[in-house]
Amino acid sequence: MRALAPRCIIHSCPQAGPQWTGHNWQVIFILAGLMVGISVGLAKAYQSPRPQVIATFDYAYLPFAALWGFVFFGEIPDLWTVLGMALIAAAGLIVLRATSRRTPSTVAV
Structure with a gap:
């Protein structure tokens, strides 16, 4: 069969x-x-010259996955899921902040 x-x-x-x-x-x-x-x-x-910025936004799918899981399947994220998403978002913001301090800002002429 x-x-x-x-x-x-x-x-x-x-x-x-x-x-x-x-x-x-x-x-x-x-x-x-x-x-x-x-x-x-x-x-x-x-x-691109700044892949760390791209990597930070690469995790933007997590909140959308939680949203669509709720909309289509009625799944409610538990506390650990929300905490994990918050930690990932905080790490991304820390990376963005650290890279903006290291790279000199360019002024458009």
Whole structure:
């Protein structure tokens, strides 16, 4: 039965779950394209002169993950989750503050 599972998924047999329509595949390809674009953009951003700033904002997904988890699944973050997000945010602010002190500010001419 396990050997037939991939064939069932491709041909949309009822035992494999929901039917895959053209719309489902369009959504999958759009999401895959977005993921590739985000990955390439993030890799390019890390090549910038100040990757520590990019790394700080890389963790911005955490509050959004908690928000979407609440909106779509009704998950309420517990105390440890909120404390962990607060510690990560504080560390990011410390890094930003430390790097702004070390690098001389440039004045636009």
